[in-house]
Amino acid sequence: MxxxxxxxxxxxxxxxxxxxxxxxxxxxxxxxxxxxxxxxxxxxxxxxxxxxxxxxxxxxxxxxxxxxxxxxxxxxxxxxxxxxxxxxxxxxxxxxxxxxxxxxxxxxxxxxxxxxxxxxxxxxxxxxxxxxxxxxxxxxxxxxxxxxxxxxxxDEARRTRPAATPPQVSYDSDGRTITFQLWHWHDDGERYDLEHFQLLPGALPGAPEWSVQVRRTTYWAxxxxxxxxxxxxxxxxxxxxxxxxxxxxxxxxxxxxxx
Structure with missing residues (x-):
C-alpha cells in the first residue's frame, strides 16, 4: 500500500x-x-x-x-x-x-x-x-x-524498467545516511510503486547504529x-x-x- x-x-x-x-x-x-x-x-x-x-x-x-x-x-x-x-x-x-x-x-x-x-x-x-x-x-x-x-x-526507464536505484551516501553532523529506492512496475508498464529507503544514523547514545525509514508512493513515468x-x-x-x-x-x- x-x-x-x-x-x-x-x-x-x-x-x-x-x-x-x-x-x-x-x-x-x-x-x-x-x-x-x-x-x-x-x-x-x-x-x-x-x-x-x-x-x-x-x-x-x-x-x-x-x-x-x-x-x-x-x-x-x-x-x-x-x-x-x-x-x-x-x-x-x-x-x-x-x-x-x-x-x-x-x-x-x-x-x-x-x-x-x-x-x-x-x-x-x-x-x-x-x-x-x-x-x-x-x-x-x-x-x-x-x-x-x-x-x-x-523515456529510458520505460524501456528498461529498472527495479532499483543505486545507493547514495550523504554525510552531516549526525553521520552517514544511505538512501535508495525500489521500483515495482504496474502491468501497464507506465506507472510504478516506489519504496524509498533511508538508513539513518542512530540518534541517541546506546541506540542501534542504524534506523530504517521506508516511505511509499506511486509515480507515472x-x-x-x-x-x-x-x-x-x-x-x-x-x-x-x-x-x-x-x-x-x-x-x-x-x-x-x-x-
Missing part, C-alpha cells in the same frame, strides 16, 4: 536534505542552472517566480538567494514550513503556502516563471490531473511567461513526448527539452512559454 503524495512528503520532510551529499551545494548549483534559463528566456531579472512543488526549498531557496522574488508552494505543509525556516537561516525571503499544484491559489498572471522540479508532476497519475496542473501553472503565468519543469529520464503534448494541450507553446549533459541539471528539463 502506498501513501498519498502529501503523506509521503510530510514524512520525508525532516530527512529530505539527506538525499544530497551536500544540500547547500546542490541548492547553489541548481539555482545557477535555472537562473541561466530564466535569463535566456526572460532577460535579466529579478523575476517573479513560483516554485509550485518547492518541497523543503531546494530550488526555491537557491533562486531567492540569486535575487529572484520567489514564492514556494507545495502539497506538504510540513515541507513548506521547513522551506521557509531554511530560507530564513540562509538570509533569504521565501513566502510559502501549502497548496495542490492543480489548484494554485494565485491570481492570473502573477508570475513571470513557474518552476516544477524534482519529478513532482509525475505523482499525478491521470491525463486529466496532469493537464489540470499544467493549466493551473499556465493560468498564474503572465503572457509569454516561462515554465521550467524537470522529471526523471522516463511520463515520457518527453507525453509531457510536451500535455503542456501544449494546457496552453503552452514552444516546448523544448534541455538534457543533463548540456544543461548541467540532474534531470531532463522542459521549458515552454505561456501562450
Amino acid at each position: 502506498t501513501d498519498s503524495p502529501r503523506e509521503f512528503y510530510d514524512g520525508l520532510a525532516a530527512d529530505y536534505h539527506r538525499i544530497f551529499p551536500d544540500w547547500d551545494a546542490s541548492m547553489s548549483h541548481q539555482a545557477a542552472v535555472l537562473d541561466g534559463l530564466l535569463t535566456r528566456g526572460l532577460g535579466p531579472g529579478p523575476h517573479r517566480v513560483l516554485d509550485c512543488a518547492c518541497g523543503i526549498g531546494t530550488q526555491a531557496i537557491g533562486l531567492a538567494r540569486t535575487g529572484h522574488r520567489v514564492v514556494g508552494a507545495d502539497l506538504s505543509p510540513v515541507a513548506v514550513t521547513r522551506a521557509a525556516a531554511e530560507a530564513a537561516t540562509r538570509g533569504a525571503v521565501l513566502p510559502t503556502v501549502a497548496a495542490d499544484m492543480r489548484q494554485l491559489p494565485f491570481r492570473p498572471g502573477s508570475f513571470d516563471a513557474v518552476v516544477c522540479a524534482d519529478n513532482a508532476l509525475p505523482h499525478l497519475l491521470t491525463v486529466q490531473d496532469v493537464t489540470t496542473a499544467l493549466t493551473a501553472m499556465r493560468r498564474v503565468l503572465r503572457a509569454d511567461g516561462l515554465l521550467l519543469l524537470s522529471v526523471r529520464d522516463y 511520463l515520457t518527453r513526448a507525453e509531457l510536451s503534448e500535455a503542456a501544449t494541450a494546457a496552453g503552452f507553446t514552444s516546448p523544448a527539452w534541455h538534457e543533463p549533459p548540456i544543461s548541467g541539471f540532474h534531470q531532463p528539463l522542459l521549458t515552454a512559454r505561456a501562450g
